Amino acid sequence: MKKDDLDCFLLETSAFGELWGPNKKDGKFLYSKLEDRSELYLGNEIPMIPPKKLFQPPTFDMFHFSEKESSPNYDWIKNRVLFGIHPCDIHGLLILDKFFSQSPADPYWTKSREKTIIVGYSCIPCESCLCKSTNTDIVHEGFDLFFTDLEDYYLVWVGSSVGDDMTRVKQGIFDEKVEKEDIKKYFEWRKQRDSCFVKDFDFKNLPDMMELSYSSKVWDGFGDKCLSCGQCTMVCPTCNCYDAWDQIDLSVEFKGSRVRRWDSCMFGDYSLVAGGQNFRGKRPDRLKLWYTHKLRAYEAEAGKPGRPGCVGCGRCIRTCPVDINVQTVSEALFTGEVPK
Ligand code: SF4
Ligand code: SF4
DSSP: OBGGGHHHHHHHGGGTSEEEEEEEETTEEEEEEOSSGGGOOOSSOOOSSOGGGGTSOSEEEEEEEESSOEEEOOTTOOOEEEEEEOHHHHHHHHHHHHHHTSSSOOHHHHHHHHTEEEEEEOOOOOTTOOTTTTTOSSOSSSOSEEEEEETTEEEEEEOSHHHHHHTTSSTTSOOOOOOHHHHHHHHHHHHHHHTTOOOOOOOTTHHHHHHHTTTOTHHHHHHHHOOOOOHHHHHOTTOOOEEEEEEEEOSSSSEEEEEEEEOOTTSTTTTEETTTEETTOSHHHHHHHHHHIIIIIHHHHHTOTTOOSOOOOOHHHHHOTTOOSHHHHHHHHHHSOOOO
16 A cells, blocks of 8 residues: 555544544653544554553443442443554453453453454564564564555555455555565565564573572562552553452442452552451562563463563563563573662
């Protein structure tokens, strides 16, 4: 597809749902609904809050109830076209799909995923990207369409029948012929992209290292630095913890809502249970839990060596105020030293 045809294509996508995508507005960089097509940002940066928020909003009412009945709240789930998501974030959604589809499947996640068309977008890595090391730099599934930027045109991959329908909404936009020159250009782009990765880390040995380092002093060292702010979990595209409670209105009659809100295993009260017992009251224990999930447990469950529960987006590297992230922790486990 010629780049000049992008705006026309975006206009046609309105037949499929609201257009959402990364945009920089009012000093913020977010995935949000686009009021105007020109707001779409297609580039190498990614918003700090990953697209998981579209399918599990930070806070929402799961259902409303009264003394006699309850009804689920799906009002917030709309037909959407999410345009411009990078391979790491698509992999993040695929990991969460597996998690939320375990029996009993989460209806909110499932319904909102079904109603959202994913249009991926290629990127050139920035210095904090680790996705080559986590084998998540390329995607072959999890999108309806995927746009690769080849200078004056996009090479558009079709990943589903809906994606195929989208390429047919307007005659003449998509040229189905793939010439030798196009193939050459694509693989040159791949080579050039690969050369831009500055971080290279071997995640294959980490599950064993995690297992052997359970009593390592490294956890105490990182625990001393950690602020328990939970930012790492909020920005991580594969974190999924939430809390739920009832908001009850007793003023007129018995009625209320079950509210769901993101939670973080880094928060001090996360493992607080009735009776005042807190089985992860110490920061080193909470850090160990988080990294065990990312670097060991997910890989063992999925049975994919070299594919941790981290998709290498680099957000924890850019976010943590005291430099605790998937890279510093992994390196410290091998050296036995916590960086100052
Ligand atoms: S590791 Fe960093 S971002 Fe995460 S809770 Fe601790 S201080 Fe906050
Ligand atoms: S652990 Fe860090 S780099 Fe890995 S997916 Fe989560 S935020 Fe991204």
